[in-house]
Amino acid sequence: MISLYKKQRESVWIIIKNTSKYLSFTFNIKQYNMILSIIIVIVNSMNSSTIFCPKGCATKCLTNNTCGRCMVGYDNDNSCMTCEWYNRNLHMTSVYIKKDTKCTRFNSLILKDSWLPPEKFITEIKIDEKVVFDIDESSDIDTSFCYYKDRYRFGKWFKLLYNIKNSSHILFEFSQLNVDKSLVNIDVTNSLKKQRGDCYAHTTSESKTNSKQLYVPVFSPYNNDPKRNTEDFYFYIFIHLGQLSKAKIELKTQVQNSRIFPPRFNLTLKDTMYLSEHPGKFILWNVPFEEHGAFAQPICFPTYRMKYIAFDIEFVETGKLVIDATGSGKMNNLQEYDIVNGDKTTLKCIQSWSGRRHGVFSENEKAGAFVSISANEKVKRHFAFISENQRINFVVKFYVICHENCNYKHGFGTCLPTIGKCKCIKGYGGSNCHKLCYYDNTWQISPNDNLCFFGSERCNEYCRCEEGTVLVNHRCLSKECARGEIGINDECYPNSEGCTPTCKCDSSRGFYMSSTKRCLSKLCGNGKKNTYYDYNGNIIRTEECDNGTNCQKDCRCIDGFITDPKSENDCIHKGLSVDFTIFVVIVSCVFVPAFVMAFAMLIFFITRYKKTNIEVFKEQQPTYYFYISGSINKKLANESLYFIDPITLDFGNGTEATEINDTHFQQIQVKNKSRNKYMMVIFHTPNTPKYVFHFDPQVVIMRPRASSCVTCYMTLYCTTKLRGMKIPYTVWFSKSKIIFSEIALLLKDKTFETWTNVQQKKLEKISKTVHNRFHHYLTISTDAASSTHIDMDELSISEKPIAEGAMGRVYMGSYRSVAVAVKQFRWEKLDEDEVAELKKNVVAECEMMAKLRNPFIASYIGSVTYIPQVSMVIQFFILGSLGEYLRQEKEDYVKMPYKLKVRMLFDTSRGMQFLHENRIMHLDLKPDNLLVNSLDCNSACTIKITDFGTSRFKKKSITNSEDKGLGTPIYAAPETFKDEYTFAGDVYSFAITAWELYYQVEPYAQLKSIFDIKRHVEEGKRLSFDQNIPPLYRKLVEECWRADPKDRPNFDKVTAKLVKVDEEDSQQFYLNIQNEMDNLNLIIEKRSERVKRSLHEIS
Structure with a gap:
């Protein structure tokens, strides 16, 4: 640490901190200015302490993502990143929407009591009718029946009466008439007003698209009612902007009887021939599924109405064409169909493939279709990707494997599509199991003068050099390498140490390329002198040194040095010659007196110098x-x-x-x-x-x-x-x-x-x-820098704690006009050394937490450690912890909608994913340590994690009456009972939390004591499920609380699995309770008033 202090008049003092010692030097002003400019650059590069302050903050930030007050229009959660949450109970027509990254107020929100707006906001259109309309910032604002992260959208409602029989589809065709295209979304539903609004069909128009067609299958909402299944019904259409802009749109509708929709991609015969002729090459297709997918009852999945996108393939080769749609991990299915006698309404299913993985290894495999097809009598074949997820976009890779069917008919090999290549018998290989020209160091064909060694650098499977290389002694060299130089793609100079004749470092012998394009051995640096061998087994050299003094990176001594006989890893100066020794003696006799005097003066000054x-x-x-x-x-x-x-x-x-x-x-x-x-x-x-x-x-x-x-x-x-x-x-x-x-x-x-x-x-x-x-x-006349070290006198704290645990009490407080939670650690039973250790740990933890920037982690304001009563200060959340809502005996108990529960688990998993990526264990994950940021499942963040790692501060010497171990026993993994703490332990705690969140009852309530719970868990028993829990939700919980920590998924996988659980939510609508959102709003208002009163009393 370097600190500069300006002195009066002519001098400047500089302190250089080295552990507990300080050295001081005096410079004149000119010297100071020069040194100052150098040191400032160094200090600024070493001590960057910039605080990230969101744009929505109205006051200066206290720490990262945390300020005292948010601007009008932002959620006043002190992070000021999201627009103010709209409260439906207030019946206001104003809402805040982000415009150019700033939350802006608009006053055209539609008030409604169901998913549909009042009739006056809905325009009725008819078949074959054309309408033109504008959408801009003056348009009505509403929410769609399809899910969007930003709920409130500028748009326009339409309804279409369907009273035509015997048609299969309605075609919605719209065009943007404005020059600058906008991102427009089109949502269609056939739901009845009194039902839940289902997202029946969705598409989007990208900015560069002039026109768009959306095919929607005709399906009556009365289909399950024999008495009404012939009645007319309405399609409701909500067209809205994906971002604030202007759009002039023309909309037309018409009846469509064809079940055949135009293909969006064609893999031509020329393409497949190219892939066959170039093993290892592939063609990619970015599938515009969300924008160009149509809706229908796929011929191979006749009981479902799903979105699909068609494409054609022309393939006549003898290998297998691979269709790989697993790259993005998005769930999709594939079908092959045929058109019967050219009839546009009659299709025939050839075969279908599911993209869902099954079996033991399914967790480690990405979802999506992975298919290999062989050529048949038809040149052009019809395929379609199908998915229930209307918004996925994914990439498909096409490539050819197993050329000539691996010469299976000759007995040379078999095709293994799962690994994407042939398995050949000995002496045969390549992409089609042909007889290898060079195998087991033996030529199998002749003449072979113009052939390269199969398997060597730049040599293809037919023993021919790649284009741009030169054949030298059956090896393929770059033109530069052949001339004794080094090319762009070469790694080393020919004939240098560890370099193969092809100018590549010999990795088989442990050599790798350095930044200077030299080959270095992996043995160099292991602290032992090793001998290097070439690929023929001949000795190259023995190291002169290894990782020692005066030893270079290639384990050679620096010029002028030799191996130290007393320490073979180090190098010392070479011995001096006789002539040079005589010269040194003569010079020494002349200069020794002067040297003695200088040395004496040095000793004098050293003895006068005192270290402070x-x-x-x-x-x-x-x-x-x-x-x-x-x-x-x-x-x-x-x-x-x-x-x-x-x-x-x-x-x-x-x-x-x-x-x-x-x-x-x-x-x-x-x-x-x-x-x-x-x-x-x-x-x-x-x-x-x-x-x-x-x-x-x-x-x-x-x-x-x-x-x-x-x-x-x-x-x-x-x-x-x-x-x-x-x-x-x-x-x-x-x-x-x-x-x-x-x-x-x-x-x-x-x-x-x-x-x-x-x-x-x-x-x-x-x-x-x-x-x-x-x-x-x-x-x-100086100020104290902003830090995580807080002045206790600036904290106003409530008299009574709002929570209490084994490690301390939590109080509500105020710090610089910001509502905070103050956790005071128990220290009464600690001795002096333990208090010092507690302070050290809290300070280190708080500094680490202050550096963590993540929307799902509670912002830590700081700590108070200069007094015995050690305290930690974090952002206060009006909605409290998740645990306050889950039990019926709690004042704020509420039955939460299922979708909100899944979203809370998703945000928790993402926060834990971030902590584990930073090598931080929570050790006490439970609902009480999950702070509720929002009770709206559409919010940018519903949960923020707190108290991670603080359980490590618990006193080590625990009395017999206290429970031993970290965390809360109800949520603790079985291995923690033996004091074994791993990242997988947090996953187990997450499983118990997920179970409790779903059922909203206390885990193990039927067991009488902590010891009974421990015995129950150690015996392999777990909490029970009923028949109503969604299958994927249950499966995730069961995977996360497996007995062996190695068998539990990490939070990367948990997050991915929760995406699938959320997708399953569309089929679990019976778990969503419609009136609970109103109850949540009442709770929010009640808690807000309660907190305001408490803060007023504190201040």
């Missing part, structure tokens, strides 16, 4: 009673009897804040201007654990007309108000020097509370020889 132990200046100094009775409070003037300069101290940080835990100093010139009196100056230092001002010396006694230098050291232990603080001093004049020592001794260690009348009378008696007394103060 900076720890001394971090200690509080004695308190001297501030006796000012009869003293004159006088600023310095020319006629003053004394001189003190400077009296305003900035410690070199006049314009910048002073970092916490750094020690800074500034020198003060003190001068006695009296001609015949001694002078004593006492600096009355403040006595507080928040900071230390240490004066060296604290008491100065000076003869007449003498001057002295006092150094003031400042160490800050928290972010506190510092600028403008006064440090008083008293000045005493007397002709007797001895009396000052007696006065100082009497005032020492005395305060206003401990000063007695007896001491007062004694001071008055001995002060009779004191002729003049003055007092004034030094003023601090």
Whole structure:
């Protein structure tokens, strides 16, 4: 750590911190300016402490993503990243929507009591009718029956009465008439008004698309009612903008009887021939499934109505064409169909493939169709990708494997589509199991003069060199390598150490390419001298050294050095020649006297130099009673009897804040201007654990007309108000020097509370020889830097805790107008060393947490560690913890909608995924440690994780009456009962939390004690399920609480699985309770009022 402090007049002091020692140097101003510019660059690069402050913050951020107040229009959760949540109970037509990254108020929200708006907002259209309309910022705002992350959209509603029989599809065709195209979404449903609005069909129009066609299959909402299945019904259409812009749209509708829709991609005969002729090559198709997919009842999946996209393939080759749609991991299916006699309404299913994986290894395999097809009598074949997910976009890879069917009919090999190549018998290989030209170091064909060794660099399967290479001794070399030079794609110079004849480093012998294009051995650096061999088994060389002194990266000694016989890994100077030795002796005789003198002077200066132990200046100094009775409070003037300069101290940080835990100093010139009196100056230092001002010396006694230098050291232990603080001093004049020592001794260690009348009378008696007394103060003109070290005096805390646990109590508080939660750790039973260890751990943890930026992690404001009552301060959440909503005995209990539960688990998993990526275990994951940021499943973030890692602060020596181990036993993994803590333990805790969130009852409520729970879990038993729980939800929980930690999925996989659980939600609508959103709104209002009252009482 380097700190710079500007001095008055002509010099500058620099402190260089090295552990607990400080060295000081003095430079003139010119030298200072040059050094300053260099050091600032270094310091700025080393100490970047930029706080990330969201755009929605109305006040300065206290820490990353956390400020005191959000701007109007933002969720006032102190992170200020999302627009204000709309409360339907207020029945307001205004809503905040992001415009150019800023939340902006719009006043055209449609008020409605169901998924459909009132009739006056819906325009009826007819078959074969054309309508033209505009959508812009003045349009109505509403929510769609299809899910969008940003719920509120500018759009327009339509309805289409379907009263035509015997048609298969309705074709919606729309075009953008404006020049600058916008992102437009089209959602269609056939749901009845009194039902739930289902997302029946969805498509989107990309910005560059002029027109769009959406095929929607005709399916009556009365289909299951025999009495009404012939009735007319409405299609409802909501067309809306994907982003704030303007769009002029033309919409037309017509009846479509054909079940054949145009293919969106054609893999031609030319394409497949190219793939056959170039093994290893592939063709990619970015499937525009969301935009160009049609809706129908696929011929191979006749009981489903799904979205699909058609494509054609022309293939006549003898190999297998692979259709791989697993790259994105999105679930999709594939069907092959045929058109019967050219009839546009009659299709025939040839075969179908599911993209869902099954079996033991299904977890490690990506979802999606993976198919290999062989050529048949038809040149052009028809295929379609099918999915229930209307919004997926994925990439398909086409390539040919097993050319000529691996010559299976000749017995040379078989095709293995799962690994994408042939399995050939000995002596045969390549893409089609042909007889290899070179096998087992033997040529199998002749002549072979113009062939390369099969398997060598740049040599193809037919022993021919790749284009752009040169054949030399049956090897393929770059043109540069053949000339003894090095090419762009070469790794080393030919004939150099570890380099093969093809200018590649010999990896089989442990060589790799360095940044300088030399081959280095992996053995170099292992601390042992090794011998290198070439590919023929011949010795190349033995290392001269290895990872030692004067040893280079290639394990050779530096020029002029040889292997040290006493330490074979090091190198020493070579021996000197006789002539050079004589020359050294002669020169030494001449210069030895001068050298001795210089050495003596060096010893002299070294003995005078004293290292300063900076720890001394971090200690509080004695308190001297501030006796000012009869003293004159006088600023310095020319006629003053004394001189003190400077009296305003900035410690070199006049314009910048002073970092916490750094020690800074500034020198003060003190001068006695009296001609015949001694002078004593006492600096009355403040006595507080928040900071230390240490004066060296604290008491100065000076003869007449003498001057002295006092150094003031400042160490800050928290972010506190510092600028403008006064440090008083008293000045005493007397002709007797001895009396000052007696006065100082009497005032020492005395305060206003401990000063007695007896001491007062004694001071008055001995002060009779004191002729003049003055007092004034030094003023601090620097600020404490923002940090995670908080001043306890700036915290307002509630009297009663809002939560209590084994490790401490949690209080509601306020810090710089921000609502916070203050966790005070229990320290009463800790000894001095354990308190110090607790402080160290809390500070380290808080600094680490402050650096973590993630929307699913609660923002840590800081900690209070300069007093025995160690506290941690985090962002306060009005909605409290998830645990407050799950039990019926809780005041805020509410039956949560299933979709909200899944979203909460998803956000929790993403937060845990982030923690584990940063190698942080939570150790106590449970609903009480999941803070609720929002109760809206469409919110950007519903859950923020807190208290991760803090269970490690628990006292190590636990009494017999206390439970041993980290975390909460109900949620603890079985291995933690044996004090084994892993990342998989958090996954187990997540499973128990997921079970509790679904059923909203206490886990293991039927068991009587913690010991019963431990026994239950260790015996392999788990919590039970009923028949109503969705299958994928249950499967995820069961996987996460497996007995063996190695069998549990990590949070990467848990997050991916929750995406599938959420997709399953569309089939679990019976678990969503319609009126619960209103109950949630009431709870939000009630809690908000409660918190406001509490904060008012605290302040």
